[in-house]
Amino acid sequence: MLYPSISKLIEGENKCRYSLVIAVAKQARYLAEKAEENGEKFEEKPIKQAVMSIAEGKASFREIRKPVE
Numbered sequence: 001m002l003y004p005s006i007s008k009l010i011e012g013e014n015k016c017r018y019s020l021v022i023a024v025a026k027q028a029r030y031l032a033e034k035a036e037e038n039g040e041k042f043e044e045k046p047i048k049q050a051v052m053s054i055a056e057g058k059a060s061f062r063e064i065r066k067p068v069e
Contacts, residue, residue: 004051004055006020009051012062015061015062019061019062020061024047027054027059028047028049031046031050031053032046
């Protein structure tokens with residue numbers, strides 16, 4: 001079983017798994033670039049850190065819906 005569960009991470013208004021994947025990837029890339037700039041080494045993988053930061057509320061995401069024309 002994955003912790004935290006995907007259903008917990010996508011709770012809220014109009015969130016889906018696909019937007020979660022994009023948000024986690026962007027957050028992981030941000031964390032990796034920040035660590036590289038500071039010359040730090042990771043104790044855990046950036047993906048795991050990104051998931052945990054979203055689960056803890058340190059990072060968030062939302063979907064932007066365009067109106068149908």
